[in-house]
Amino acid sequence: MLTTDLEAAGHEVPVIDLVDEALEDSEGGDELMLAGAGVRGASCVMAATANDERNLNLCGLAHRTFRVPMVIAGVGLLGGVTSWARLRDSGVVKMTWNDMVPAILGGL
Numbered sequence: 001m002l003t004t005d006l007e008a009a010g011h012e013v014p015v016i017d018l019v020d021e022a023l024e025d026s027e028g029g030d031e032l033m034l035a036g037a038g039v040r041g042a043s044c045v046m047a048a049t050a051n052d053e054r055n056l057n058l059c060g061l062a063h064r065t066f067r068v069p070m071v072i073a074g075v076g077l078l079g080g081v082t083s084w085a086r087l088r089d090s091g092v093v094k095m096t097w098n099d100m101v102p103a104i105l106g107g108l
Contacts (some may be wrong), residue, residue, distance in 0.1 A: 039066045048074035
């Protein structure tokens with residue numbers, strides 16, 4: 001698992017369980033949730049809920065509001081296969097798991 005590998009390499013990896021998250025699905029609530037998780041100053045945020053739109057919104061908020069340089073959203077594809085999208089100022093770049101892991105580790 002990515003979090004285990006990052007923690008083993010000495011990186012702090014806060015995980016937010018949205019199932020237990022009391023805040024409603026809103027930009028204001030999400031901003032408070034991200035701030036409480038310590039996103040300010042983070043080098044990377046990854047959103048991997050079952051809701052593609054929420055993943056993209058969380059990553060966009062982390063990038064715009066908290067200036068997180070690398071944000072990656074999980075997005076579903078046909079057949080239940082997960083793909084990944086990296087949001088940048090210039091747009092969205094599709095990534096595979098094999099592309100994503102080196103990008104995260106190289107950016108930390």
